[in-house]
Amino acid sequence: MTEVTKTPKEATAAKKAAPRAESYDIAKSDETFDLAKDLAKFIKDNKLSTQVQGKEFVNVEGWQYAGSRLGIVPIVEHVINLSNDQEIKYQAKVTLFDLRHQTTVGAGFAICSNKESGKKFYQEFAIASMAQTRAIGKAYRNILAWIIRAAGYEPTPAEEMEYSGNVPTPAIAPAVVAEPAPVMRAVTTAPAAEAVAAAAEAPVAVPVQYATASQKEEIIRLLNHPLITRQEKTKMLLNINRLDEERATQAIAKLRKAIEDREGTTAVAA
Numbered sequence: 148m149t150e151v152t153k154t155p156k157e158a159t160a161a162k163k164a165a166p167r168a169e170s171y172d173i174a175k176s177d178e179t180f181d182l183a184k185d186l187a188k189f190i191k192d193n194k195l196s197t198q199v200q201g202k203e204f205v206n207v208e209g210w211q212y213a214g215s216r217l218g219i220v221p222i223v224e225h226v227i228n229l230s231n232d233q234e235i236k237y238q239a240k241v242t243l244f245d246l247r248h249q250t251t252v253g254a255g256f257a258i259c260s261n262k263e264s265g266k267k268f269y270q271e272f273a274i275a276s277m278a279q280t281r282a283i284g285k286a287y288r289n290i291l292a293w294i295i296r297a298a299g300y301e302p303t304p305a306e307e308m309e310y311s312g313n314v315p316t317p318a319i320a321p322a323v324v325a326e327p328a329p330v331m332r333a334v335t336t337a338p339a340a341e342a343v344a345a346a347a348e349a350p351v352a353v354p355v356q357y358a359t360a361s362q363k364e365e366i367i368r369l370l371n372h373p374l375i376t377r378q379e380k381t382k383m384l385l386n387i388n389r390l391d392e393e394r395a396t397q398a399i400a401k402l403r404k405a406i407e408d409r410e411g412t413t414a415v416a417a
Contacts, residue, residue: 183297186213190300197305197381204305205295206377207280210287213294218247221283226275229258236260237275241282243290255286257307265384268364273371281306305381358395363387366395369402374409 186209190196195209214220221241229236236258243253259278261269269277284304288295292302358366366387370380383398390398 179294180297182213182216183294185216186294187298187300190298194378196300197308197385199305199308199385202301203299204301204303204308205298206305206381207284207287208377209300210284210291210295210304213291214243214287217245217291219243219245219252219287219290221286223279223282224254226279228275230271234260234262235269235271235274236262237278239275239278239282241279241286243286253286253290255282255284255289257281257285265387267360268367270371277306356392358387358390358392362390362392362395362399365399366390366402369399369406372402372406374406374413375402379405 189212190205190209193208195206195212196203197206198204211221220243222244224240224242227238229238237260238256238258241255241257242251243255244250245252257278257280259266259274259281261267261274266274266277281304284306288302288304288307296302366383369375370383383402
């Protein structure tokens, strides 16, 4: 068989057409921008972001994907129990290790407590786990935030956005005191008794009956079921403090039905 020798021009064209290596080099801007495009598609296709006030924040799985494409993996250094009689609290430290260069390239610390909004009924293992998850996201954020921004997302891990705790409160404009209007003396056409009766007939605002503590505890217990996806869990936890009793009851019923249906599907598949 005769071997065909490629000209330098053909060899260069073939090299450009060859598929890019699976890993990227953070020191090369063209490769990292290619990574940003790949990352944006991966996050969107796999729904690895959480929306908070109209902005998209990447879940820790998205940050881990970006790190893995650069050969950077997280290592949990320690998880410290800072709990006391009134609070379950854990601190975690995570370092980032560059497999290509065999060196540590970053680190992140994080804390999680059951005193936080929405975590009152979390079990101890869940608090410790969230501390580790946050530390992983924080460590990657310290070195890869600009890549996530280039991909079109907010450069803060979704796990750091403490549901309702980190949502900014709209500023309330100070009340403007108007100049008193001139007193106009006029003849009252309706007796005082009629005015009182009209006020009594006006509708009275009924306070919203928010979900009870036992309802929230049941929702969180159901969300921790292995057949409930992370996206479903995150969406529910974002809104749990806004549920009234009726909606909480409906949410519990839907979660139970979803678990029952999925258990049935799993049994049939097995």
